[in-house]
Amino acid sequence: MPRSPLSRRAFVLLGAAVAATAGTRTSIAVAAPARTPVPVRIVDDRATPATRALYAYLKRQQGQGILFGHQHDLTYGFTFTTPDGRASDTRAAVGDYPAIFGWDTLVLDGDERPGVEGGTHAENIAALSRCIRQGDARGGINTLSAHLPNFVTGGNFYDTTGRVVRQILPGGAKHAAFNAFLDRVAKAVKGARRPDGTAIPVIFRPFHENNGGWFWWGAGHTTSGEFIELFRYTVEYLRDTKGVHNLLYAYSPNASLGGDPAGYLRTYPGDRFVDILGYDSYDEAAGPTPWLEGLVRDLAMVVRLATERDKVPAFTEFGEGGTEVRDPQWFTHLLGALKADPLARQVTYMATWANFGGTRRAYVPYPGHALLPDFTAFHKDPHTLFAADLRGVFTARTTAVRNGPVMHLVTPTDRQRVTAARTTVRVRVTPARASRVTYSVNGGRARALRLDADGYHSAVWSIGPALRKKGSATLTVRARVDGETLTDSAVVLLGEAPPLPAGxxxxxxxxxxxxxxxxxxxxxxxxxxxxxxxxxxxxxxxxxxxxxxxxxxxxxxxxxxxxxxxxxxxxxxxxxxxxxxxxxxxxxxxxxxxxxxxxxxxxxxxxxxxxxxxxxxxxxxxxxxxxxxxxxxxxxxxxxxxxxxxxxxxxxxxxxxxxxxxxxxxxxxxxxx
CATH class of the missing domain: 2.60.120.260 (Galactose-binding domain-like)
Structure with missing residues (x-):
């Protein structure tokens, strides 16, 4: 979703212009699925065959062309007022639907169409399921982003008060409210089925742009450790507790990272919790060149990381951020810059935001819009794929690579500040059962953790005054699983932070x-x-x-x-x-x-x-x-x-x-x- 990221506030400096050309659209041959099942390693090793096939398709597609996506393509537009599941600004512009259909959990609260403000949970859950079915029926791939409400204050996703992440993690005062929200997500996704009853695969992208500070899950409002555990908890709750097996999971920080992988990975939940390495960036600069140079540098870094980790790279949000058209060849210049880089050209899809209408920006040009001729050339370019270009997306025969056991410290999180004399240590071990789980403080005596009713190995950690006076402690947890010892640790800050004077x-x-x-x-x-x-x-x-x-x-x-x-x-x-x-x-x-x-x-x-x-x-x-x-x-x-x-x-x-x-x-x- 377009924001006002730090990059638009920074120094605007000159650079070399990027030129690009658009070719003529040709069909792209996609190899028939192999007779031997293709092994896929994804977050959910119990995922449905169609979900595994989608992942295999995205991997196979890498470097062969970029799928174009549009948020709310069938529900908001400049060329229609009443959604009917067929009307589309993309179709009105180029005669085809996008390859990627984006939706948002805001539908569940009636804050975006076809959800209804004041509607029941059941009605809005059904509305989101219907969106996913319609995108699938138009021949596209579905993604779901999440602009979650502030569970502490009752405000929206822009309300950054209340240290929300800490409050919705296990043990937090709003944990149950967060679970109830995830329950609705699970029902909507599981309810999105084809006429034959099979569940439609969805790419789920929660907690996006978290390295910025405009959402309550963003930097400055939570720690990296809290964010990582929130992402992990969400995956485990949907997959293991609610039995949702038609999801792939995407992680998507925001621009700009200067091509620095350490910045990108600062809040990375881990390979066991992410299928798609995404990246969001809007052109908010005074001219296209500085943005394009930084974009290509960052996307090349994302592709490199995806290759190293056997993940799918994607340009998960993009758009021209000006209130007026500043470059009549904006799409041409963007695509040309991506194609010119041997790594950046390998992103599997690029998705732009919704045409909400009125005086708001048109991310997909409509008939009469100044960018329509350039968008038409973008559509015709052989390196872009729309719905009619997709072949064999869900047909590959695959087998899931079974995931081994993983253990992680759920609470307290790394660099969390604990002010009380007692706190609960929680450890998750999945999917195997551990024979022994312990915690120790600063390398001291190992103390046992017991499996509790919520599925955590837990115990109460009593923090004495001498330890609190030191200001921090290293908490180490160990689990013995199938003859192997798994470990995790966190530095925990102890006691109240000294208050600063006014100003x-x-x-x-x-x-x-x-x-x-x-x-x-x-x-x-x-x-x-x-x-x-x-x-x-x-x-x-x-x-x-x-x-x-x-x-x-x-x-x-x-x-x-x-x-x-x-x-x-x-x-x-x-x-x-x-x-x-x-x-x-x-x-x-x-x-x-x-x-x-x-x-x-x-x-x-x-x-x-x-x-x-x-x-x-x-x-x-x-x-x-x-x-x-x-x-x-x-x-x-x-x-x-x-x-x-x-x-x-x-x-x-x-x-x-x-x-x-x-x-x-x-x-x-x-x-x-």
Missing amino acids: WIDDFEGYAGDDIALSEAYTHLNSHTLTLSPDHKSSGSYGLAYAYDFSGAEFTGIGRALVADWSGFTSLAMWLRGDGSENAGAVEIVADGIPFQCRFPLADTTGQEITMPFGEFQPAPWDATHPGAALDAARLAKVTAFTLYLGRADATVTKGVVYVDGLRAVAEPRKIR
């Missing part, structure tokens, strides 16, 4: 000296490393060492959500030790929904306090809707986000380390020195 963003003292805990507190854009520095700081024990790397991108950024009233402050202050380069930094504050920026140099290496008066902040360059807006006291009363950017201006310096400390709003203005 403070970070003093870098509340992470118990743990670099991973520091990294977990921020959203991340492009390649960099964050560590705590005991040597370069303004006060206390630590400052921030921000090591940037512009070899894969022209900028980098870290951010965090805030809920703050800064109306009593006049400036933003921080201690800064630059690296002596001509590169530049910028601070961004989102206040009353408007992003404001102020830049600063990195040339000084002595380490000094700098102060940026709020009166010198200007609306971010990419925000054309608030020209001349001022960061005044009224807006400062509604501060919701902070981002620290570093951008490349020095062609000779692509890597460096900048040290920061004491990020805070202050009442005494001074000029930047």
Whole structure:
């Protein structure tokens, strides 16, 4: 779903234009299924034959052409008002349906058609099942994304308050509510059947774009450990508890990652829980070239990872993000850039968002739209596939490779902060039964975990005052399964984090000296490393060492959500030790929904306090809707986000380390020195 990712807020830099050409559509021959069953290794080794065949088809298709997808193709459009299961903007544009039909769990709450606001659960479950059947009947492949409600506050997916993930994991106060939601997902997916009664395969893509901060499951609102366990729990609940066996599972962070696999894998749930490695990116830049260069770099990285891990690579969301057509050959340039790269061209499908109508963007052009001629050329290109081009999607004879046992620590999660004197240790072992499961703290005595009524091996961990005083502990769990010992571990932060004074963003003292805990507190854009520095700081024990790397991108950024009233402050202050380069930094504050920026140099290496008066902040360059807006006291009363950017201006310096400390709003203005 299109957002306002960090990438559109960053420095917009020039690059070389990408040219592309479109050929003439020709049919693509697909080999007949082999007589010997094809072995497939997927998350669900009990998946239906059609689901296994779909996975085999996607693997076989890789590099042979990219399947085009469209969200809500049959339920929203500019060319029809009443959905009938046949009307489609894609069909109106090029005479064919998309190869991929996207739907969303919002149908279950009546927030998107054909769900009905105020309708019963049964009615909306049936509506989502009907969507899947209609996409299948039109010859396409179905995907299901999930914009889940905030189970703590009752708000929507944009409501990032309440530390939701922690509350819906096992043991959390809203765990039962989350299970009830998954029950409806299970009923809708299991109820989507063909006339012969067989279940229709669906690619399920929950918790997407989690490296951004705009959803409650995103960075800054949960830790990587919590996210990983949430994804794993969702898979195990649907597959093992609810018996849903017609799903493939997709993982899809958001742009931009600078081609860095470590950034992509930071919240990866593991090979046993993911079938499809996805990636989302919208063109929000002022020009196509910087976006295309970063896109191709990231997609090549995704394809490389998918090949290494025997997964399917996919471009799970894309779109032209402008409110008006900025490039009449946008589809041609996009496809040309993908085709020109030997790895990026191997993504199996690319899916764009819904044509919700009205004044909103048309991600699929309709008759009369300025991009229609270019989209027609995109459709005719031999490297794009629509519904009529698909052959043998569900026909391959396959056999599932049986999954061996896996064990993981469910609670507490890695880098979770535990403030109570007692907490429950939970371990999941699947599919085998373990003969002995234990936990130990800091390498101490092993203590037994017992199988409980919920299917976890669990025990209460009593945390003494001496251990809590240390601030953290390493929890290690072991399971003996079929003569093999499986292990997992987590660093658990203990006790309350010291509160910061009003106006403070970070003093870098509340992470118990743990670099991973520091990294977990921020959203991340492009390649960099964050560590705590005991040597370069303004006060206390630590400052921030921000090591940037512009070899894969022209900028980098870290951010965090805030809920703050800064109306009593006049400036933003921080201690800064630059690296002596001509590169530049910028601070961004989102206040009353408007992003404001102020830049600063990195040339000084002595380490000094700098102060940026709020009166010198200007609306971010990419925000054309608030020209001349001022960061005044009224807006400062509604501060919701902070981002620290570093951008490349020095062609000779692509890597460096900048040290920061004491990020805070202050009442005494001074000029930047």
